[in-house]
Each structure stands twice: as C-alpha cells, then as structure tokens.
Amino acid sequence: MEVIYGTWSWYISGLVIAIVMLLLIYFGKSFGMSSNLRTLCTIGGAGKFSDFFRFDWKQQKWNLTVVAGVMIGGFIAQNYLSDGSGVNLNPKTVMELRQMGIDEPNGELLPNTFVGKEVLENPKIIAILLIGGILVGFGTRYAGGCTSGHAISGLSNLQLPSLIAVIGFFIGGLVMSWIILPLIF
Amino acid sequence: MKYLKFLILGILFGIILIKSEAASWYRIYEMFHFQSFHMYGIIGTAVGVGVLGIQFLKKKNIKDIEGNTIHIEPKEKGITRYLIGGILFGLGWGLVGTCPGPIFVLIGAGYYPIIIIFIGALAGTFLYGLVKDKLPH
Numbered sequence: 001m002e003v004i005y006g007t008w009s010w011y012i013s014g015l016v017i018a019i020v021m022l023l024l025i026y027f028g029k030s031f032g033m034s035s036n037l038r039t040l041c042t043i044g045g046a047g048k049f050s051d052f053f054r055f056d057w058k059q060q061k062w063n064l065t066v067v068a069g070v071m072i073g074g075f076i077a078q079n080y081l082s083d084g085s086g087v088n089l090n091p092k093t094v095m096e097l098r099q100m101g102i103d104e105p106n107g108e109l110l111p112n113t114f115v116g117k118e119v120l121e122n123p124k125i126i127a128i129l130l131i132g133g134i135l136v137g138f139g140t141r142y143a144g145g146c147t148s149g150h151a152i153s154g155l156s157n158l159q160l161p162s163l164i165a166v167i168g169f170f171i172g173g174l175v176m177s178w179i180i181l182p183l184i185f
Numbered sequence: 186m187k188y189l190k191f192l193i194l195g196i197l198f199g200i201i202l203i204k205s206e207a208a209s210w211y212r213i214y215e216m217f218h219f220q221s222f223h224m225y226g227i228i229g230t231a232v233g234v235g236v237l238g239i240q241f242l243k244k245k246n247i248k249d250i251e252g253n254t255i256h257i258e259p260k261e262k263g264i265t266r267y268l269i270g271g272i273l274f275g276l277g278w279g280l281v282g283t284c285p286g287p288i289f290v291l292i293g294a295g296y297y298p299i300i301i302i303f304i305g306a307l308a309g310t311f312l313y314g315l316v317k318d319k320l321p322h
Contacts, residue, residue, distance in 0.1 A: 010225075010226030013201050013204070013230070014229065016197065016198075018233075018238060020194050020197055021231070033286040037306055037310040041310050046311055049315060050315050050317070061188070065191040066198070068192060069195015069197075069199060070199035070289045071289050071293030072293060073199020073200040073293065074199045074200075074289070074294035075294060077199065079295075081200065081204060082203070087211055090221050093211070097211075097214070105209075109208060114281070114298065128280060128281065130304070130305040131305065133303065133308070134306070134308055136283065136302070136309060137309025140274050141310050142266055142269060142313055143267050146274065148285070151228055152235060155232045155236075156239050162260055162267075164264055169274055169275040172272040172274060172275020172276040173276070173279035174275075175279070176276045177218060180276070180280070181279065
C-alpha cells in the first residue's frame with residue numbers, strides 16, 4: 001500500500017497532469033489555475049476599478065468548478081490517501097533547512113514555520129505569506145500564466161513566450177531560494 | 186452534469202498535487218537547490234506527454250467534445266511581460282512555495298494559514314489590474 005499512501009512517483013504524477021491538461025483541451029477549454037484569481041476578483045466587484053476585471057465571469061464557471069474539485073481532491077488526498085510517510089527529502093536539504101531554523105517535514109507537506117499554530121501570532125511570518133502571495137498573484141497575471149498555464153500547457157504547445165516565462169520563474173525562484181531566503185531566516 | 190467532468194478533473198489534479206508533493210514547500214525548495222530530480226521529473230514528464238498529446242490532437246485533426254476543431258490560442262508575442270512577470274512570480278514561488286494550483290489544494294487539505302497567501306494572491310491580481318496600463322508588456 002506504500003504505492004498509494006507514500007509519495008507518488010514523478011512519472012505517474014507527470015503523466016496524470018498531462019492527461020488532465022489534454023482532457024481539458026478535448027473539452028474545449030484550457031489548463032490554467034491563475035486565471036481563477038482574476039475571475040474571483042471580478043466576482044468580488046473589481047470591475048468597478050479596472051477594465052481588466054470587466055468580463056463575463058460566468059464563462060469561467062467551468063474553471064471555478066475545476067478549482068472546487070482541486071480543493072476536494074486536496075481534502076481526499078490528505079485525509080484518506082496519506083499515512084505521513086511522505087516528503088522524504090535529500091538529507092542535504094534537511095541540513096540546510098535546519099541551519100535556517102526551518103523544521104523538517106516529518107511527513108507534512110509544509111513547515112510548521114509557515115503553517116504551525118503560532119504563525120498567526122508572528123507578524124514576520126504573516127508578512128512573508130502575504131508578500132509571497134502578492135508576488136504570485138501579480139507575477140502570474142503580468143506573465144499571463146503560472147506553472148499550469150505556461151510551464152505545462154504553454155511548453156507542451158511549444159510556445160516561446162511560455163519558455164521565456166518559465167526562465168523568469170527560475171530566475172526569480174533561484175534568487176529567492178539562494179540569496180533572499182537565507183537573509184530572511 | 187455539464188460541470189461534472191470538470192469537477193472530476195479538478196479532484197484528480199488536486200489528488201496529484203498532494204500525492205506527488207508538488208504542493209509541498211519543501212519540494213520547491215529542493216527543486217531550486219537542485220537537490221532532487223523529483224519536481225523536474227514531474228514537470229518534464231507532463232511536458233513530454235503534453236507535447237506528444239497536442240501534436241497528436243493537431244495532426245489527427247481531432248474535434249473537441251462539442252465537435253469543434255481544437256484550437257489552442259497561441260500566447261501573445263513579447264518578452265518583457267513574460268520575463269519580468271515570470272521573475273516576480275518566481276520570487277513568490279521560491280518564498281512561499283505555492284503556485285496558484287497548490288494554494289487551492291492546500292486550503293482544501295486543511296493548511297489554513299495558506300488562506301493568507303490566497304488573500305495576497307487576490308490582492309496581487311487586483312493590483313495588476315489597477316496598474317496594468319502603466320506597465321511595459
């Protein structure tokens with residue numbers, strides 16, 4: 001049962017992600033998670049402030065349904081398909097994290113440093129989560145897509161702009177992970 | 186009923202994000218430090234199968250479920266927006282370890298502090314809408 005309850009292999013995972021994308025294309029849609037953030041802004045009334053949010057959000061109901069599914073899938077996988085044996089990192093990674101005071105996984109997907117009980121009393125962590133979120137939201141809209149829209153769909157369709165975006169993702173990620181993160185922690 | 190297929194695809198994708206650990210902050214850190222092949226394997230396989238799949242759909246001229254020719258909108262040409270937008274997104278991804286899919290899946294999985302990232306991501310999207318016309322694209 002290790003096959004189900006432990007970490008799923010990269011080849012099965014990558015294959016299923018590709019199938020999800022291809023089925024969405026077959027259903028006449030496209031694979032992209034970040035555009036839902038725009039739709040949610042529109043539903044919240046952002047159209048009063050910018051043209052960018054003035055569109056018929058009902059056209060995006062299918063994608064909001066995908067998001068609802070993603071949340072249900074997260075609930076199922078976490079509660080019924082996991083036994084806490086996952087997230088086995090490279091020992092070198094664990095050591096680096098320890099030096100920064102970030103706790104090891106112990107089977108959890110996220111460090112307690114970010115999602116533990118004390119987080120809501122820690123202004124520094126709240127600021128980190130908020131700023132990270134703003135960068136993700138702003139950056140994906142500026143770039144016109146995120147990992148699903150550019151890295152998976154765009155590259156699969158051999159789009160040069162998506163390659164440029166993915167190079168950008170990596171420049172940003174490397175700078176954060178190697179330079180800024182050690183300064184923060 | 187029309188929406189059921191989208192719900193099922195979403196559930197499948199959500200399960201994969203958790204079980205492959207692509208939604209894990211640790212896996213993203215490990216990826217950016219080149220300390221594991223796992224994430225590269227996931228993205229590489231998805232893109233490899235995706236390229237073959239899309240070529241197949243195009244070559245065979247396969248119609249979508251409603252009988253329309255499959256047309257995938259090409260991305261607009263340009264460099265600036267993709268590079269700068271990409272870098273900003275990458276900074277966020279490297280910091281909090283969540284791209285938009287994982288934000289939703291982790292909230293579903295019960296990691297509630299991720300709601301703060303979600304609020305930030307909505308704010309960032311809103312901010313882009315406000316300043317978009319002043320930015321180089």
